[in-house]
Amino acid sequence: xxxxxxxxxxxxxxxxxxxxxxxxxxxxxxxxxxxxxxxxxxxxxxxxxxxxxxxxxxxxxxxxxxxxxxxxxxxxxxxxxxxxxxxxxxxxxxxxxxxxxxxxxxxxxxxxxxxxxxxxxxxxxxxxxxxxxxxxxxxxxxxxxxxxxxxxxxxxxxxxxxxxxxxxxxxxxxxxxxxxxxxxxxxxxxxxxxxxxxxxxxxxxxxxxxxxxxxxxxxxxxxxxxxxxxxxxxxxxxxxxxxxxxxxxxxxxxxxxxxxxxxxxxxxxxxxxxxxxxxxxxxxxxxxxxxxxxxxxxxxxxxxxxxxxxxxxxxxxxxxxxxxxxxxxxxxxxxxxxxxxxxxxxxxxxxxxxxxxxxxxxxx
Amino acid sequence: xxxxxxxxxxxxxxxxxxxxxxxxxxxxxxxxxxxxxxxxxxxxxxxxxxxxxxxxxxxxxxxxxxxxxxxxxxxxxxxxxxxxxxxxxxxxxxxxxxxxxxxxxxxxxxxxxxxxxxxxxxxxxxxxxxxxxxxxxxxxxxxxxxxxxxxxxxxxxxxxxxxxxxxxxxxxxxxxxxxxx
Numbered sequence: 073x074x075x076x077x078x079x080x081x082x083x084x085x086x087x088x089x090x091x092x093x094x095x096x097x098x099x100x101x102x103x104x105x106x107x108x109x110x111x112x113x114x115x116x117x118x119x120x121x122x123x124x125x126x127x128x129x130x131x132x133x134x135x136x137x138x139x140x141x142x143x144x145x146x147x148x149x150x151x152x153x154x155x156x157x158x159x160x161x162x163x164x165x166x167x168x169x170x171x172x173x174x175x176x177x178x179x180x181x182x183x184x185x186x187x188x189x190x191x192x193x194x195x196x197x198x199x200x201x202x203x204x205x206x207x208x209x210x211x212x213x214x215x216x217x218x219x220x221x222x223x224x225x226x227x228x229x230x231x232x233x234x235x236x237x238x239x240x241x242x243x244x245x246x247x248x249x250x251x252x253x254x255x256x257x258x259x260x261x262x263x264x265x266x267x268x269x270x271x272x273x274x275x276x277x278x279x280x281x282x283x284x285x286x287x288x289x290x291x292x293x294x295x296x297x298x299x300x301x302x303x304x305x306x307x308x309x310x311x312x313x314x315x316x317x318x319x320x321x322x323x324x325x326x327x328x329x330x331x332x333x334x335x336x337x338x339x340x341x342x343x344x345x346x347x348x349x350x351x352x353x354x355x356x357x358x359x360x361x362x363x364x365x366x367x368x369x370x371x372x373x374x375x376x377x378x379x380x381x382x383x384x385x386x387x388x389x390x391x392x393x394x395x396x397x398x399x400x401x402x403x404x405x406x407x408x409x410x411x412x413x414x415x416x417x418x419x420x421x422x423x424x425x426x427x428x429x430x431x432x433x434x435x436x
Numbered sequence: 437x438x439x440x441x442x443x444x445x446x447x448x449x450x451x452x453x454x455x456x457x458x459x460x461x462x463x464x465x466x467x468x469x470x471x472x473x474x475x476x477x478x479x480x481x482x483x484x485x486x487x488x489x490x491x492x493x494x495x496x497x498x499x500x501x502x503x504x505x506x507x508x509x510x511x512x513x514x515x516x517x518x519x520x521x522x523x524x525x526x527x528x529x530x531x532x533x534x535x536x537x538x539x540x541x542x543x544x545x546x547x548x549x550x551x552x553x554x555x556x557x558x559x560x561x562x563x564x565x566x567x568x569x570x571x572x573x574x575x576x577x578x579x580x581x582x583x584x585x586x587x588x589x590x591x592x593x594x595x596x597x598x599x600x601x602x603x604x605x606x607x608x609x610x611x612x613x614x615x616x617x
Contacts, residue, residue: 080456080463080471080589106475191475252498253456253471255463339498346497421501 078257083223084250086258087153087179087243088113090227091125095264096177097148098126100139102158105191106247107181110153123264133158137165137178144174145291147274149231149265153179155247156197157188159205166240167206171293173277173308175234177227178212179243181250184417192417193247193339198394201244202367209305211312213241213319214366216337220254222364228259233319237311238277244366246390248339248419312368321364322373326352330359332433333377334425335399336388337363344388346422351429358429366395371402378406384433385409388425390418408433437467437492439577440500444485444517445509445530450564453590454507455486457568461578461586462490470498483512490577505575507567511535528571528613538616545616546574553612561598562605569609580606 081089087110091099101111111129119125130136136152143150154162159180169176180201184194197205201214213233215226223245230241265273271280279291295301323341326348327333336344341362351358361377363370374385384407387396396411403409412428414420441458445451452473462469472487487503489495506517508529514536521527523542531537532551548570554563565587572583587602 078463080460080469247475248472248498251473251475253459253469254498255469343497343499349496419499421499422497423501 078255080253081220081256082109082251082253083217083220083245084109084181085113086220086224086256087227088117089258090224091151091177092117092119092123093259093261094228094231095123095149095262096125096151096227096231097264098128098139098143098150099152100128100130100136100143100150101152101154102130102133102136104133104155104158106183106193107153107155107179107250109250110179110181123261125264133161134165137162137169140176140178141165141169141172141174144169144176145172145279147270147278147280149175149177149235151177151179153181155181155183155191156185156194157183159197159200163200163206165206166212167208167210168293169240170206170210170212170308171208172291173238174240174291175231175238176240177230177234177243178240179245182244182246184415190417191247193249193251193390193419194415194417195244195246195338195340195390196392196394196415197244198366198389198391201242202369202398210308211239211315211367213237213239213315213368215241215243216341216364216366217243217245217249218338218341218362220249220252220256223249224256224258235273237315239311239315244338246339247417316368319365320368320370320372322370323360323362323364324373325360325362326357327359327361327377329357330377331357331383332386332429333359333361333374333382333384334386334388334429335361335363335374335395337366337395339419340388340390343420343422344425347388347425347429350422350426356434358426363395369398369402371398374399374402375404375406378403382407386425386429386433387411388420388428389413390420391415408436437490437577439490439505439575440503441488441490441505441507442485442500442503442517442520443488443507443509444483444513447482447484449484449509451484451509452486454564454568455488456590457565457583457586458488458490458578459586460590461583462488464582464585464589465578467492467578468495470495472498483510485513485517505571507571509567514538526574528567528574530567541617544574546570546613547616548609548613550609550612553608559601559605562601565602565605566609566612569606570613571609572606573610573613
């Protein structure tokens, strides 16, 4: 058979390839399991010799995120990656990026917590990614890939959305997706943006050197006058409302006639898609709603399913119950909403989720 | 066609690489594939395992609670994974270091003495491809020509000088595997 351009890669490795091919300007990071292959692959590929992309191992996560702040301030496409404890260290910087309305890409390849926890996969950082993590009223655009191909595709999507809204975007993956190998088709190489293109695109806000024709661009999250700060807050909220209106992404599998719907994201959603197959084989009408954007959350399609008469929702997550709160808010009491989860780096099996669905919703 | 396989043994036995060769072979055969490793602090001497799924359809879950085939390379893995072979499935094991042999009657059991054969040949590095050869003899899920491409693709260029020795090990593995029941 003729050799095809299909690669077999780990989720973490593909992040590096996708970033280079997208025309990313810089990566700043610090190693941590289970995502160290991101920087290892970048170092192996040496993009500074080809596209001119900077790859730098900083002395800490705090430095990494502030280097991202610096690069993003100049309108560059910059990124970092880490895993749960490392993201906690970056929390202050992430809040500042959101406050200063700087586009960038942050990858969290989650592991179990709290604290140093475990290096095995988890989805325990849903709250941190979607509800804050850092201080202040801000939101990240949060994408949840469920395959190696989506790890690849979400790099471009995240950068595009980040620049569209001038907002940090996060890919919320986990150790399972990061370490797993699957087939992937890589995007063609795009050139990095030239300085002229960056001036045309970001000249109104980025710190790129002040020409005589305009005033200074100041990148900051600080405003000491409350009247002015509130206007900034309102502008941020209007932006988040626009995201909630226009950027919700999800996948619905077998939901049309479903009596029960599992809501799951990322690696959990992969496992639960097998649960749906098993349930259907038993004659149970079960569907899967998979949020692709965790923020903005697909509340509307879930609300519509609840209004349509779905008898129960099961949020299956690798945590003690985080996304389930957003499912409950969307369902608004129209149907029972249960949670099934594993923690500590344990994954659930497809049959385990089906048992939980029967136990918590169908038998009741 | 769907083959859900677990390869389990000690770190350093080439468990993950064996899975990678098989996964790449599956890619060459146009199958969907997933390769899901146990990862972590385990290095040489610790436990290591990998779940490989090959399918002609989209693969839903990359993890499984039961396997069509288990390749078992140490005693701990025997305890853990023998019960997880589907009824009618296949268990392949290297007898070296096994103190409790497989007991199930509802599965096919094969033994391959690859550890001792590699020791006899003075070629410890060929252990995993020899096991792979035994597996492919019992479960010919991929064409041999695709295995050879998969082998080349999953090895770094510096190891290509070992290609023919590994090809020979795959062939030899097919000769020395024997059916227990």
